[in-house]
Amino acid sequence: MPSSTPCLCGSERPYSNCCGQYLTELNIAPTAEALMRSRYVAYCNGNVDYLVATRHSSTRRFDDRINLVKSVKTTVWEALTVLNTRQGRQNNRTGYVEFMAVHSQPNWGQLHERSRFIKENGRWFYVDGEMLPPILPKRNQACWCGSGKKFKHCHG
Numbered sequence: 001m002p003s004s005t006p007c008l009c010g011s012e013r014p015y016s017n018c019c020g021q022y023l024t025e026l027n028i029a030p031t032a033e034a035l036m037r038s039r040y041v042a043y044c045n046g047n048v049d050y051l052v053a054t055r056h057s058s059t060r061r062f063d064d065r066i067n068l069v070k071s072v073k074t075t076v077w078e079a080l081t082v083l084n085t086r087q088g089r090q091n092n093r094t095g096y097v098e099f100m101a102v103h104s105q106p107n108w109g110q111l112h113e114r115s116r117f118i119k120e121n122g123r124w125f126y127v128d129g130e131m132l133p134p135i136l137p138k139r140n141q142a143c144w145c146g147s148g149k150k151f152k153h154c155h156g
């Protein structure tokens with residue numbers, strides 16, 4: 001990916017100044033949110049190695065890799081919105097990031113999750129996530145998928 005392209009995480013910063021520096025292991029993600037964003041980009045790019053490496057050992061499973069390979073092959077991610085963060089800063093040991101991620105394949109849908117992160121040996125790791133109910137706009141508001149259509153006219 002050219003380094004000047006806008007980062008897929010939606011930060012509007014160039015990839016190389018955003019998640020690119022973590023995905024290429026040039027730098028370590030300083031906050032839970034930075035790690036979360038870079039993991040989202042890894043899902044977009046099919047970077048299974050990064051997803052495995054940034055998952056905390058306490059919740060790693062023997063079939064993680066197989067499931068991740070399947071997931072990145074079948075799911076096309078369109079957009080990420082970080083909704084809320086709690087702790088997860090450089091001086092914290094734990095952090096929470098609430099986000100909504102939209103996918104268009106295998107179908108249109110959204111993942112609304114509060115992820116939990118732990119910092120160990122100076123690195124943030126994804127531990128697990130709590131699924132939250134989908135964010136549904138009012139009928140006349142813009143759809144969550146980013147189509148620009150009103151919610152009532154989308155996915156009909």
Ligand SMILES: [Zn+2]
Pocket residue numbers: 007008009010011018019020037038041
């Ligand atoms: Zn980014």
Ligand SMILES: [Zn+2]
Pocket residue numbers: 143144145146147154155
């Ligand atoms: Zn829609």
